[in-house]
Amino acid sequence: MKIRVAIMGYGNLGRGIECAVSQNDDMELAAVFTRRAPESVKVMSGAAVYHADSLLEMRDKIDVLMLCGGSATDLPVQTAEYAKYFNVVDSFDTHAKIPEHFARVDQAASESGHVAMISVGWDPGMFSLNRLYANAVLRDGSDYTFWGKGVSQGHSDAIRRVSGVRDAKQYTIPVEAALTAVRNCENPTLTTRQKHTRECFVVAEEGADKARIEQEIKTMPDYFADYDTTVHFITEEELQRDHAGIPHGGLVLRTGKTGWNKEHDHVIEYSLKLDSNPEFTACVLTAYARAAYRMKQEGMKGCKTVFDVAPAYLSPMTAEEMRSRLL
């Protein structure tokens, strides 16, 4: 019997889940739910598409519901609401609001007896795990997280709001010198500017004042003012041809000292290079869907993060296979 997974919200992440489920033999896609008109949504796998309003009618046909909405307005409402009826997995990534999100979801999932996995993905998610493991192992050390090279949707959107901009794509790029200093155990204290640069590819409206646009971007508070930013004006065709993807990635490093006189340095480094940010995120969510299903089967309930999930729950292998093939 396969794990029956359903998707709520069919955007980039939802499509990524659809792909990921197809790569996991022990899972099947039960249905896709959307707030749009279901007949207007064409899914790759041919799975059934229903309106979000009919979700509860499917309660008995779904083992895990994947919440593919956004962290700004969708998930703060949806996760706690749906945890009343389903095991759920979300990718809530507003770091500062995780504690309150956890509390809300934990109450709902504990009362209903379901497992609700929140903040799954790569950051939060795989990066968080690596921060935790590295901190538990190297007790006397320093943490560093770098993002990129990759597309920041938020920064691309910010550029698009500048008047005279038709379209834009922004890449976040780690500063190589900072990475080198960290890897050399120099323990640097890095400013925002020293950690990342920002590179923008901008399609301007015809006749727009490019110098003014560039100036507005580079001085934009929060988004760009604290960074060394490069702005390239390109054509719409170039943007489509060279910048259509949504790659991302990044690095988590911890350096630390051991020895009775702290005479030894160590570097733990984890990095991701991803051609598709949403598809990789979806793969992580799908692995945690397996864990949610199994943990519920074992009688667990409540809100869980990646910290609460023993790694073995994520793999389709048996414990014996894992020990002989992966340990």
Added chain:
Amino acid sequence: MKIRVAIMGYGNLGRGIECAVSQNDDMELAAVFTRRAPESVKVMSGAAVYHADSLLEMRDKIDVLMLCGGSATDLPVQTAEYAKYFNVVDSFDTHAKIPEHFARVDQAASESGHVAMISVGWDPGMFSLNRLYANAVLRDGSDYTFWGKGVSQGHSDAIRRVSGVRDAKQYTIPVEAALTAVRNCENPTLTTRQKHTRECFVVAEEGADKARIEQEIKTMPDYFADYDTTVHFITEEELQRDHAGIPHGGLVLRTGKTGWNKEHDHVIEYSLKLDSNPEFTACVLTAYARAAYRMKQEGMKGCKTVFDVAPAYLSPMTAEEMRSRLL
């Protein structure tokens, strides 16, 4: 109340545990046990040293016993034996024999109601975790593990057994071209020779035939014959001065494809650069000692590997702290 940790076997790993315990505020070193004459063993921390034979008298004063013996003859006997009386952690690293070691230890620990963590360290250990996580996330892909640059004790010992060799140190080094091909998602099938090179620093006896020694090393089956090996003859002073440390490290990579048409490549890479192999290994064991203690407190029992331990058990932080600081 601190977690009372005891050390069985005071070699490099035991000393590493002593250092690691001193870096963890929630732990204290209860005692060191040795098979040597206790009065001959001088410990850095000033902890009490007892003979191994008196271990059982200390049953009530030890929460977790760290088994710091070797995988060849010590641990196959000790871990199952001591799991009858203690929560234990070992670094059993004979990959092929892990299944039988697990079975033996699981029986003892399950019967006695203790938690026995086996095969903890970095490989097996942190590398295994990364293989498992990466496999669970990227279902369609390839795994690669590289070791080094670092000292292989086994290969150094093998060189020392060549007649005319007074002392030697062997470094295992990943081949950069192989790493590059993996990182570029070329999915290479790599031979032993293509993955690692071996570099040997040898002190010859006076008057020994160096050409013969070099030839014997390079053609030694299993150890060197399948590798490109470099042999440097140096003086005893140079060996002491430049090769006294026991650094190690390595990389675990998984590359994989996602997308409905497998059109996107991803690279997950985990790497360690360690000045001291035994001290880092000891840090990992110490984190898992915390987990063993907590899991036993929660009523768990039996043999566990890193796959069975939810990451949260490893950290001294509260769940709230973890979520707000590391997630």
